[in-house]
């Protein structure tokens with residue numbers, strides 16, 4: 478295993494703390510696939526499903542050979558992954574996709590997929606003797622980092638956009654004990670500050686620029702392929718912000734095909750919010766130009782104008798014959814209301830994937846009969862304020878198409894009785 482620059486090909490040992498190549502390029506973890514082809518098999522991963530404790534019970538570390546071999550003795554893990562793959566006839570009908578599954582990454586220990594990357598990144602940080610860990614975050618990376626740093630015994634610093642972080646995420650980060658800084662500016666500005674301070678102070682960065690985090694996030698793809706008995710779906714649909722998952726999924730699928738775990742690769746469809754759509758714009762120009770934007774969307778987890786993983790994400794789309802689509806905040810919040818009312822629930826950014834599938838079916842880019850896995854990236858409870866504002870009609874530019882009202886009463890039996898009766902007739 479080594480690190481390799483995606484731009485110039487220079488390699489680095491994994492025992493060093495390097496965030497970027499000397500040329501500025503992003504780094505990939507490169508595995509010895511020729512050896513892995515002889516040593517790993519789907520049945521070996523299936524046998525591990527019965528393990529109930531220790532690192533191999535984690536839906537990340539079950540795939541350790543494909544992620545971070547040799548780390549099993551020193552992992553910081555909380556049995557990540559193993560999240561539900563839901564089928565919902567009601568939602569499938571609303572979306573128009575008969576073969577729709579929802580992979581709920583909000584069911585990870587701190588409520589988002591970030592835990593899958595964090596367990597691997599934190600393990601590497603400790604393995605190389607990092608003194609402290611830092612990140613810039615729209616909230617979920619911060620909560621995850623704060624939890625794993627506490628458990629791994631490392632000081633943690635997070636930078637977040639002031640006023641731009643959902644209540645669940647900010648409170649988690651403070652509660653887990655990270656040093657929390659709110660920057661008057663947007664995520665992209667916080668990210669710039671982190672890059673500079675990491676180099677000048679030599680501290681360990683756990684943004685998705687970190688190649689070990691992306692190795693951990695590959696396990697979302699492995700986990701869902703395993704749940705489908707290694708029969709690849711036609712599509713995997715996911716929201717795109719910093720494009721870490723887009724990068725990770727492409728790499729996971731490339732390796733899964735190469736190692737013979739699946740016969741053919743699913744196509745990726747990445748969904749961006751219309752107000753935070755630099756990847757979509759670049760896709761429309763066949764990736765000839767990339768122009769950052771000033772991001773604006775209700776889905777704060779994907780409110781990112783200058784995604785750090787852009788070059789790797791392009792590679793993922795090209796390699797899987799993928800597509801990039803955009804959806805409005807209205808479409809995102811209506812899709813969220815439908816996911817929530819199906820009893821599954823998710824945070825706004827996650828619903829972009831469901832809104833995206835619906836749009837891609839309507840425009841004929843995905844066929845109604847295709848098998849589609851949409852990724853739900855974060856838990857419903859992450860952003861309770863936006864949920865209530867939708868149902869109360871308080872979101873600007875969003876009309877609640879599927880509102881559910883809470884009724885305040887004085888507490889008489891008659892009032893409750895009449896409400897019960899309306900429930901029974903409907």
Ligand SMILES: *Cc1c(COP(=O)(O)O)cnc(C)c1O
Nearest residue numbers: 617718719720721722778854855
């Ligand atoms: C981080 C995050 C995203 C964006 O993922 P990227 O890998 O940065 O594209 C989407 N949804 C949620 C809930 C997130 O926490």
Ligand SMILES: [Zn+2]
Nearest residue numbers: 482485498500
């Ligand atoms: Zn380089």
